[in-house]
Amino acid sequence: MSQSELTREVARRVFASEFNDSTYAFKESDDERAPNYALLPTGDRANRVFVSGTLTETEDVGEESEYWRGRVVDPTGTFFVYAGQYQPEAASVLRETEPPAYVSIVGKPRTYETDDGTINVSLRPESISVVDDETRDRWVVETAERTLDRIEAFEEWESEQEAPESASTAPTNEYAQMAHEQYDSPVINYRNDVIQALESLETVGNDDAEATV
């Protein structure tokens, strides 16, 4: 554990819609203990994420031992959070929290294949905390900002591809390249999710701001 703490993985900010599309998982080396990454469609790798949203439902779906599933909703979709005996603290928060409640979760993306072959992405929590609406709103704005930064870098990379004469000085963006190869869904979709998320924060009476478009 101490080894991995030396190069602690950053907790990426990602909305549920993009998180659930991050179905491609990979490692950077053959080492068995090398960290797993989910590939974000906007072109970054995520070993860990920080998310915030509304816990709307909890259910113990375990058979022999407790295995808690929580649904955590953000403005773009739903995170599916699973905590069992190896995440005792997170499991006890899911057991004891009465939905609906705002929560923040630090956790790791996990992919699994369903019987019909679809790949689902879920969140395995390291910690779950009950938070207030201000923390949740701050997360939405922060996540919007980080997502736009990724989209910007992706689009920059894309336009460099179309202008090969500048290739020698072009910024390399290996995760944009990987996302381009692995995913079909256009990056602009996530921009639309960002807009939707930010609009959901706008309070009534702020309508004149719309005119700035």
Place this chain on the structure above:
Amino acid sequence: MSDVRQHADDIHAQFSDHIDVDIEDVEERLTTLVDEYKVPMDEARRSVTNHYLEEAGLEREDISGGDSEAATIEDVDEPEEWIDLTAKVIELWDPRSDSVAQVGLLGDPTGTIKFTKWAKSELPALEEGGVYELRNVVTDEYQGRYSVKLNSTTVIEELDEDIEVGNDTSEVEGALVDMQRGSGLIKRCPEEDCTRVLQNGRCNEHGEVEGEFDLRIKAVVDDGIDAHEVIFDKDATEELTGLSLEEAKEMAMDALDTTIVADEIREDIVGTYYRIEGPTFGRYVLADDVEELGGPADPEELLIKARSM
């Protein structure tokens, strides 16, 4: 608009000793470049300044210094300010892009700051450990962190003196995502000048000792780009949690277990946003000044950006 006016003012002040420049004219030239041609402000400024230089038959050196002010590194708290720094090159890093000639860290008695020197500016090379007077550098900001850019108007003069580099204070803003082992109610070695944290009642240096209780938190604050390790000493921990050392001791005594204190604190702070300021010590930031962050900034600006992408 007022921003353009400010820059126009600066340029006007630079030339007022030399030629008769109409401030409205300066402002109009800047506005045309910035609003119509979408040129970044520093480039627009450069272009307009060049125009007047040519008109007046002046060289850049004749006017430089007119608009930039002598500053110290801790003064840097705004992007796009033109300043003069006297600083030491602490470290040079490898540039990640061909457009950058040199990148690294500058220090003066008030702190440290990143600098970038553009390849196209064709400035002389800075050396690690060298002390320089850097006239007319421009400040920049990226996600709350400041840097200075050396540009083609910058004048570099090497000084034959050494300057002391001050304590590097950093500011970290982000979500507290983890509290690490060795947090909460701990015991330290009582030997003079030791203060090591005891592991199972033992000090690494002095063996088995009667420890003294202390409070501290080792946490990770993460902004989605970097994970920073932050240490809260007793005072900072008490302030952050509202839990005093005496109360923590009582709590542990009642539970016959010291770990209850860490559990209590974890529940309180993990998942919350903070802004933390303090000196850096190796890879740690020592929390001097801590502020819990409430609601977000106005999303309007981001919305405009998103809609225009």
